[in-house]
Amino acid sequence: MEVLLHEASTVGVGGESVVNHQSAEKPVILVQDDTTTDITFTRLPPQQPIDILFQDIVFTASLGFRKGKKEILHRINGRFPPGQLIAIMGPSGAGKSTLLDILSGYRIRGVTGKVYANGVIRNLKAFRKSSCYIQQDDRLQPLLTTQENMQIAADLKLPSEVPKSEKNEIIDEILKMLGLFETKNTKGSGLSGGQRKRLSIALELINNPTVMFLDEPTTGLDSSSCSQCIKLLKDLAQQGRTIICTIHQPSASLFQLFDQVYVLSSGNCLYQGTTQRLVQFLADVNSPCPMYHNPADYVIELACGEFGSDIINVMVDKTSNGKSLAYFNKDILPKLDNYTAGNSVSSNESTTDEGGLQATSSLNQLKVLLKRGYIKTKRDQTLTYMRFVVNAFTGVMLGTLYWQAGWDGTKVLDNYNLLFSILMHHMMSTMMLTILTCMLSKRNVDINKRTFQQMVLPKNVLHCRYAVIIYTMTGQPLEMNRFCMFFVISQLVVFVAQSFGLVIGAVCDVVNGTFLGPTLSVPMMMFAGFGVSLRDLPSYLYWGSYISYLRYGLEGIVGAIYGLDRPTIFCPDDAYCHYKYPIKFLEDIAIKGDQFGNDVIALVITLFFFRMLAYALLRYKLMAVR
Numbered sequence: 001m002e003v004l005l006h007e008a009s010t011v012g013v014g015g016e017s018v019v020n021h022q023s024a025e026k027p028v029i030l031v032q033d034d035t036t037t038d039i040t041f042t043r044l045p046p047q048q049p050i051d052i053l054f055q056d057i058v059f060t061a062s063l064g065f066r067k068g069k070k071e072i073l074h075r076i077n078g079r080f081p082p083g084q085l086i087a088i089m090g091p092s093g094a095g096k097s098t099l100l101d102i103l104s105g106y107r108i109r110g111v112t113g114k115v116y117a118n119g120v121i122r123n124l125k126a127f128r129k130s131s132c133y134i135q136q137d138d139r140l141q142p143l144l145t146t147q148e149n150m151q152i153a154a155d156l157k158l159p160s161e162v163p164k165s166e167k168n169e170i171i172d173e174i175l176k177m178l179g180l181f182e183t184k185n186t187k188g189s190g191l192s193g194g195q196r197k198r199l200s201i202a203l204e205l206i207n208n209p210t211v212m213f214l215d216e217p218t219t220g221l222d223s224s225s226c227s228q229c230i231k232l233l234k235d236l237a238q239q240g241r242t243i244i245c246t247i248h249q250p251s252a253s254l255f256q257l258f259d260q261v262y263v264l265s266s267g268n269c270l271y272q273g274t275t276q277r278l279v280q281f282l283a284d285v286n287s288p289c290p291m292y293h294n295p296a297d298y299v300i301e302l303a304c305g306e307f308g309s310d311i312i313n314v315m316v317d318k319t320s321n322g323k324s325l326a327y328f329n330k331d332i333l334p335k336l337d338n339y340t341a342g343n344s345v346s347s348n349e350s351t352t353d354e355g356g357l358q359a360t361s362s363l364n365q366l367k368v369l370l371k372r373g374y375i376k377t378k379r380d381q382t383l384t385y386m387r388f389v390v391n392a393f394t395g396v397m398l399g400t401l402y403w404q405a406g407w408d409g410t411k412v413l414d415n416y417n418l419l420f421s422i423l424m425h426h427m428m429s430t431m432m433l434t435i436l437t438c439m440l441s442k443r444n445v446d447i448n449k450r451t452f453q454q455m456v457l458p459k460n461v462l463h464c465r466y467a468v469i470i471y472t473m474t475g476q477p478l479e480m481n482r483f484c485m486f487f488v489i490s491q492l493v494v495f496v497a498q499s500f501g502l503v504i505g506a507v508c509d510v511v512n513g514t515f516l517g518p519t520l521s522v523p524m525m526m527f528a529g530f531g532v533s534l535r536d537l538p539s540y541l542y543w544g545s546y547i548s549y550l551r552y553g554l555e556g557i558v559g560a561i562y563g564l565d566r567p568t569i570f571c572p573d574d575a576y577c578h579y580k581y582p583i584k585f586l587e588d589i590a591i592k593g594d595q596f597g598n599d600v601i602a603l604v605i606t607l608f609f610f611r612m613l614a615y616a617l618l619r620y621k622l623m624a625v626r
């Protein structure tokens with residue numbers, strides 16, 4: 001691949017290209033880079049190229065209750081033509097990510113101004129379908145291999161009518177093009193930073209977007225991976241895609257790979273035009289780029305205000321805050337007028353498109369996500385084995401402590417304590433694990449429909465072995481129906497605790513979540529009818545027993561062991577057995593032994609309620625961010 005630099009540029013120490021500002025007009029080929037393999041991507045963008053134009057964009061952020069508002073972007077304008085690799089540059093806090101969020105349609109609240117696609121106000125839904133947004137934090141599944149990551153993306157993004165062989169062909173082509181074919185069987189966690197970044201791009205290429213937004217795609221990469229990544233983007237742009245990325249301070253050689261640059265400073269546009277004409281522009285505003293200085297560095301220094309605010313104002317005036325196309329490539333200017341309306345992302349079409357962003361049915365997505373969840377659970381050594389070992393260990397500990405208490409008439413109260421301890425173990429271990437993992441997944445996942453689905457699927461499955469260990473060691477009645485009832489209630493408590501953890505994880509950060517989870521569980525325990533029986537609960541607190549899922553868990557599990565007209569419990573000859581008759585025990589603890597069906601219904605309703613609440617809270621959060 002060839003790298004274009006200014007005529008009088010030289011290659012500096014360490015191979016870094018530096019640019020002599022004296023001749024800004026004629027780019028020549030300076031460096032022949034033969035490290036990159038020839039890339040051929042036969043899949044062209046599926047629709048006509050998209051020319052993005054934005055006018056008078058203002059973004060006002062709300063600083064919180066009674067804290068007022070702050071204008072972040074100040075009536076900026078710009079044009080991002082197709083077939084171009086465009087860099088949005090600027091100092092930290094200039095508004096690059098905010099602009100990217102707005103243009104990609106990810107942020108809509110607090111935004112005014114117009115965004116056009118091919119000359120017509122864009123249709124957001126259709127635009128989102130034709131574009132992709134690759135965030136800084138990649139969303140790769142570390143436990144899945146490159147091939148599996150791609151396969152799942154293909155199953156979710158491509159219509160289900162596409163045959164598997166065709167999907168595999170597409171995957172292979174993308175992987176080959178991105179130099180990832182060799183890592184097909186490598187797990188995400190084993191990929192290098194550059195490979196991870198390329199895989200993030202590969203995942204988005206599955207449905208072949210026409211517009212690609214990338215937030216700092218080079219962050220965390222070494223210089224060779226950086227240039228590989230940008231060259232790849234440039235190739236994709238040359239096929240007619242519009243590729244826009246934010247970038248901090250690119251080296252001179254990297255900078256020259258971009259076709260166009262858009263410079264921001266404190267929410268204003270300082271420059272938009274070709275990378276080559278930036279030097280000319282700086283000369284035109286009487287702030288010429290010093291000799292042997294990287295123009296990208298110099299313009300950032302100016303944007304940071306290192307040379308005063310006057311020059312910033314001059315630059316903003318000169319570009320008319322992004323309106324001026326004077327520094328655009330003269331060859332593409334006439335072409336811009338040809339990008340006419342009538343595209344699927346225009347406002348006139350697709351307004352009735354209710355198909356959402358996904359190409360496949362919800363049922364198919366559910367199937368794919370379940371499959372992914374299964375593979376992840378199987379491979380998650382820490383969680384799966386730790387959970388298994390901890391469960392088995394707790395089972396053996398409780399089994400030893402309450403050895404054969406289930407059939408012994410002298411140990412009925414002990415057995416009752418055991419049943420409550422089992423519920424506590426299910427509740428606490430599942431809830432805390434969910435709070436923590438929910439935080440982790442929220443951190444690196446943009447909350448979209450798939451995330452919701454992923455988060456609302458019940459995933460924690462009680463190990464049957466745990467139930468068998470504890471049930472047999474503690475001598476509970478060896479009757480299939482009682483064991484099944486015990487197992488069903490235990491599993492439902494696990495699911496409800498997981499959902500409760502999701503609700504907390506959806507609203508709190510990790511510190512507040514780990515505090516709030518156990519704290520809110522205390523009233524659940526209080527109202528379960530264990531310490532204070534339901535009969536003794538003050539009438540003004542009785543409502544609490546209806547909302548405590550542990551109450552239904554306890555009632556169901558006690559009913560499984562002591563209900564169903566269980567006959568007299570064995571009592572050693574020389575012992576006094578106060579609770580020889582299960583019915584008397586149930587009366588004393590004020591628990592009915594025949595409520596299993598109602599308990600299951602109550603737990604299922606609670607499960608459904610918490611799942612919906614978690615879904616609504618996440619959705620609300622997403623809307624608030626947008």
Ligand SMILES: Nc1ncnc2c1ncn2[C@@H]1O[C@H](COP(=O)(O)OP(=O)(O)OP(=O)(O)O)[C@@H](O)[C@H]1O
Binds near residue numbers: 072097
């Ligand atoms: N929702 C918000 N509430 C308050 N301030 C915000 C909000 N969104 C953005 N800002 C502020 O707007 C400014 C621009 O933020 P943005 O993330 O777009 O900057 P950036 O140029 O991408 O910075 P960086 O390169 O450091 O990522 C920052 O000062 C940021 O604090």
